Amino acid sequence: MRSPAGLRSVLRDGHFWLAHLAAVLLWLVGLAWLRPETDPLWPLHAVQAFVLLGLAYPVVEEVLFRGLLQGWLRERPRLRVSRFGITPANLITSLVFTALHFINHPPLAAAAVLAPSLVFGYFRDRHDSLIAPIWLHCFYNIGYFWLFAA
Numbered sequence: 001m002r003s004p005a006g007l008r009s010v011l012r013d014g015h016f017w018l019a020h021l022a023a024v025l026l027w028l029v030g031l032a033w034l035r036p037e038t039d040p041l042w043p044l045h046a047v048q049a050f051v052l053l054g055l056a057y058p059v060v061e062e063v064l065f066r067g068l069l070q071g072w073l074r075e076r077p078r079l080r081v082s083r084f085g086i087t088p089a090n091l092i093t094s095l096v097f098t099a100l101h102f103i104n105h106p107p108l109a110a111a112a113v114l115a116p117s118l119v120f121g122y123f124r125d126r127h128d129s130l131i132a133p134i135w136l137h138c139f140y141n142i143g144y145f146w147l148f149a150a
Contacts, residue, residue, distance in 0.1 A: 010123075010132045019119050023140045026116065027147050053145050058137035065097050065117075066124040066133045074125070082125065090121030116140050 010016055073079045073089035080087055094117035101110040116137075123132035 006129075007131055010127055010129070010135070013123075013126070013132070015126065016123065016132055016136075019123070019136055020139060022119060023116070023136070023143055026112070026140070027143045029112075050142075050145055054142040055138055058141050059134055061097070062120065062130055062134045062137050065093050066120055067130050069093050069096065070121055070124055080125075085122055086118060087121075087125050090118060090125055094118045094121055 070089050070093040073092055074087070076089075079089040079092070094114055097117045098110065098114045101113045105113075120133040120137055123136060124130065126132070
């Protein structure tokens with residue numbers, strides 16, 4: 001486990017930059033299989049949707065899930081042991097996060113949230129900080145918003 005990280009530490013992390021590449025790959029898969037129907041009123045809601053989906057929701061979700069839930073689970077030593085880069089605390093948090101997406105998303109789109117969630121949790125564990133998960137969550141959501149809103 002590494003000590004709490006600042007922005008410099010996160011920006012020097014090669015895994016952090018690979019996670020950006022993974023986002024692009026997920027967007028391409030999403031374009032092929034998950035593209036939703038276009039909302040005819042979309043232009044009227046675009047700015048509000050961008051702010052909510054691309055910025056506000058990721059910050060709130062990361063504070064709640066990676067900050068509070070995963071942080072609370074990480075207090076248990078058995079849940080901090082990493083297997084293939086994933087801790088049980090991250091896995092449990094990601095499963096809860098994904099399950100809640102089934103409430104407002106089609107099943108395939110909700111299930112697709114699991115992989116990015118594990119990535120966000122990986123960086124929470126790796127840097128003991130919310131800087132990378134919040135940044136990545138915003139990046140993933142903004143890309144999703146940009147591709148699917150067009």
